[in-house]
Amino acid sequence: MTDQDPTIYGDSLTQPFWRAAERHVLMIQHCSNCGHYQFYPRPFCLQCESDHVEWIESKGQGVVYSSTTVHLSVSTEVEPPYQVVLVELDEGVRLLANIVEGDCDIADRVEVIWRQREGIPPLPVFRRAADKNLPESIRGARS
Amino acid sequence: MNKQSMLDLDKNPIFITGAVETALGEVKDQTELSMLALAARQALHDSGMTLKDVDGIFVNYMGEQGSVQVGEYLGIQPRYADSSDLGGAAFEAFVHHAMLAVSAGRCEVALIGYASRQRSLRSRTRSSATNNMSLTAQFETPYGLPMPLGHFALMASRHMHQYGTTSEQLASIAVAARKWACLNPKAWHRDPLSIEDVLSSRMISSPLRRLDCCLITDGGGVVIVTNQQRARDALKKPIRVIGAGESHTHWHISQMSDLTVTAGTVSGREAFSMAGIKPSDVDFVEPYDASTLTVLLAIEDLGFCEKGEGGDFVMDDRLAPGGALPMMTSGGGLSYNHPGALGVLLLIAAVSQLRGEAGERQIDHPKLGVVHGIGGMLSTAATVVLTND
Numbered sequence: 001m002t003d004q005d006p007t008i009y010g011d012s013l014t015q016p017f018w019r020a021a022e023r024h025v026l027m028i029q030h031c032s033n034c035g036h037y038q039f040y041p042r043p044f045c046l047q048c049e050s051d052h053v054e055w056i057e058s059k060g061q062g063v064v065y066s067s068t069t070v071h072l073s074v075s076t077e078v079e080p081p082y083q084v085v086l087v088e089l090d091e092g093v094r095l096l097a098n099i100v101e102g103d104c105d106i107a108d109r110v111e112v113i114w115r116q117r118e119g120i121p122p123l124p125v126f127r128r129a130a131d132k133n134l135p136e137s138i139r140g141a142r143s
Numbered sequence: 144m145n146k147q148s149m150l151d152l153d154k155n156p157i158f159i160t161g162a163v164e165t166a167l168g169e170v171k172d173q174t175e176l177s178m179l180a181l182a183a184r185q186a187l188h189d190s191g192m193t194l195k196d197v198d199g200i201f202v203n204y205m206g207e208q209g210s211v212q213v214g215e216y217l218g219i220q221p222r223y224a225d226s227s228d229l230g231g232a233a234f235e236a237f238v239h240h241a242m243l244a245v246s247a248g249r250c251e252v253a254l255i256g257y258a259s260r261q262r263s264l265r266s267r268t269r270s271s272a273t274n275n276m277s278l279t280a281q282f283e284t285p286y287g288l289p290m291p292l293g294h295f296a297l298m299a300s301r302h303m304h305q306y307g308t309t310s311e312q313l314a315s316i317a318v319a320a321r322k323w324a325c326l327n328p329k330a331w332h333r334d335p336l337s338i339e340d341v342l343s344s345r346m347i348s349s350p351l352r353r354l355d356c357c358l359i360t361d362g363g364g365v366v367i368v369t370n371q372q373r374a375r376d377a378l379k380k381p382i383r384v385i386g387a388g389e390s391h392t393h394w395h396i397s398q399m400s401d402l403t404v405t406a407g408t409v410s411g412r413e414a415f416s417m418a419g420i421k422p423s424d425v426d427f428v429e430p431y432d433a434s435t436l437t438v439l440l441a442i443e444d445l446g447f448c449e450k451g452e453g454g455d456f457v458m459d460d461r462l463a464p465g466g467a468l469p470m471m472t473s474g475g476g477l478s479y480n481h482p483g484a485l486g487v488l489l490l491i492a493a494v495s496q497l498r499g500e501a502g503e504r505q506i507d508h509p510k511l512g513v514v515h516g517i518g519g520m521l522s523t524a525a526t527v528v529l530t531n532d
Contacts, residue, residue: 011276018281039397040278066304066402068288068296069349074270075287084288084348086297086397094397098286106304123285 009120013041016055018121024114026124028093030056039093060112061129062089064104077117085110087126101127150246150417157242158374158381159529161186161367162494165258167329167480170361175205176216178258182365183217190367191376192252197367199223199250201237204257204484213256223250229389230518231431232410234366234486235525239387241368251373255490258363259482267359267483283395289348292356292434294396294520296348299436301402303350306451308439310350312458314341316435317354317477319462324474326464326503331358332478355435357475362482364491380498386420386528388413393522403451406524407444407515414513414526415446422446426509427496428468429489431517432475438462441515442470445526469506472496486516490527497531 010018017040020027028039033050045053065088071081083099087110104110109129114122163186165178173181179202187193200210200221209226223244229236234255241253261267269289288294302308318338324330336354344353374381390409393399415421422445430441439453447468448456462470473479473492480488493512495501514527 009276010281011278014278014281040282040395066297066301068293068300068351069346070287070289070293071346071348072269072289074289074293075284077285078287082287084286084293084297086402096283096286096288096395096397106300117285125286 013043017041020055020057021114021121021124024122026058026060026112027055028058028089028091029053037091037093039095058089058091060089062087062110062126064099064106064108064110065094067099067104067106069103085126095124098125099127100125104128150243152246152385152417155246156371157245157384158369158371158377159238159366159384159490159494160190160369160374160377160379160381161188161365162382162491163189163365164329164488164491165363165365167362168331168360169263170260171263175258175260175363176213178363179205179213179256179365180217182258182363183254183256186365186367189377189379190252190369191378192367192373194218196252196373197221197254199225199241199244199253201225201241201253201255202257203228203233204259219254221250223253229391229516229523229525231433231484231486232389232516232518232523232525233484234490235387235514235516235527236389238366238368238384238490238527239389239525242384242387245368245370251370253368254365255368255487256363256365257482257484257487259484260361261483262359262361278395282397288396291520292351293348295434295436296351297396298402298440298521299350302436302439305403306454308454310342311338312454313350313355313435313439314338315457316432316438316462317341319457319460319466320432320471320475320477320479322460322463323472323504324478327474327479330474330479331360332474336478351434351436357433357477357481357485360480360482362480362488364487366487366490366494380531382494382497383530383532384527385530386414386416386418387526388417389523389525391519391523394519396520403440405440405444405517405521407441407517407526410524410526411445411515414528418528420511420528424511425468425513426511427472427493427506428470428513428515429472429493430470430515431485431489432471432477433481433485433517433521435477437517437521438470440521441517444524445513445515464504472501472504472506484518486518486525489514489516493529497529
């Protein structure tokens with residue numbers, strides 16, 4: 001755990017994530033005891049309950065696990081219609097995100113890019129990845 | 144007797160003796176507290192009691208500190224108070240908690256209640272936006288997922304992808320609810336509805352359309368839970384609580400391990416095992432229909448069909464009046480009333496069926512009903528098994 005710096009966005013556990021976001025790097029937690037990945041950050045491993053969790057750089061690649069296109073006005077940050085998805089990163093963790101630069105379907109491969117925001121760190125969003133090869137685990141899910 | 148606990152519901156059964164709706168629809172001439180008070184007095188009258196008999200209060204979403212303001216308004220100083228926050232499932236969880244508290248002698252007459260004027264006050268919001276630095280504010284709010292409908296939409300999309308469920312199948316759930324509502328004089332919407340009507344309604348958060356989603360109305364209700372001795376005073380038939388269970392899975396949608404499986408798998412298993420019943424014993428179900436999707440997942444998670452088969456299960460009017468497994472028999476949150484937390488009204492709908500008081504909506508001699516509440520963003524579930532036997 002790091003001490004919270006009031007000049008940096010986030011709470012005391014998420015500040016490393018947002019600091020990396022400034023450099024357009026997507027960070028997630030990794031357990032050096034059992035190898036489990038997790039997101040959002042916690043001060044322990046959800047799988048083996050060890051204290052040995054560390055920040056690592058995600059490759060920022062994954063697949064769309066589920067998807068919805070929103071047609072009503074919810075937020076001032078995004079104009080409808082827009083796509084909200086759960087992305088499953090190749091490391092196995094899921095993030096809520098928007099899809100930008102076109103639409104994606106469930107099981108499409110996506111990659112992280114960054115939405116600039118006024119006064120606060122950039123936000124990870126995703127777009128269709130150049131590489132469309134699906135990992136075996138995802139192809140097997142639809143039987 | 145449930146072998147896993149000290150609870151002996153055969154020897155010391157627990158009953159619902161009062162179950163009364165507040166004013167419904169658009170309520171201009173009452174406050175939330177006065178709505179609840181009037182329903183409480185009627186529910187206690189039906190129980191052969193007065194407010195003075197109540198020694199347990201199970202209330203939330205009525206202002207700060209849960210039960211406290213309601214206790215003061217009703218002039219009750221309880222010896223047992225519970226404001227568990229399980230969203231719309233809280234009221235089924237309150238039946239579970241009241242059953243345990245009454246069984247343990249910690250209170251004798253438990254009042255469960257809720258009232259809201261969310262329609263008249265226009266207090267409903269779509270966003271989880273806050274100014275704080277919560278995890279939700281950091282990692283969910285910026286993406287504009289409507290709350291809770293966008294969460295249901297993500298679950299529906301995944302279910303469709305994994306199992307081939309269709310929009311027509313979801314729409315048939317809304318049509319079944321409307322067929323019940325057409326028989327209910329208190330229902331908000333009573334005009335006929337077709338699958339085509341649902342499919343041509345405005346898209347909200349794909350694949351869910353306007354008519355896949357519940358109403359926003361004023362309403363609420365009160366339920367009285369007590370022991371066998373006190374239930375003897377009741378003016379109306381007491382309904383026995385024979386099983387209850389509750390659970391929750393996640394707060395952030397990114398943390399829900401399988402978007403097609405809800406906390407209902409645990410709450411249902413707990414409630415059915417306490418009651419010693421299986422799905423095929425059940426005569427009707429009152430599932431929390433916050434959207435058509437929540438009913439689909441409830442049917443599967445409670446074991447009425449296999450996971451992934453809910454889409455086929457709901458077709459051919461199976462849930463509608465005259466169907467093989469009636470559900471949403473008041474018209475549900477989709478067509479009857481949705482005051483923000485429907486859970487209490489689901490209990491009232493089930494009690495009215497089991498008492499034979501459901502009028503045109505009455506099912507033919509039901510013996511066993513299941514009430515299944517959900518809450519949050521389909522984060523929580525609580526299940527209650529009721530019988531008139």
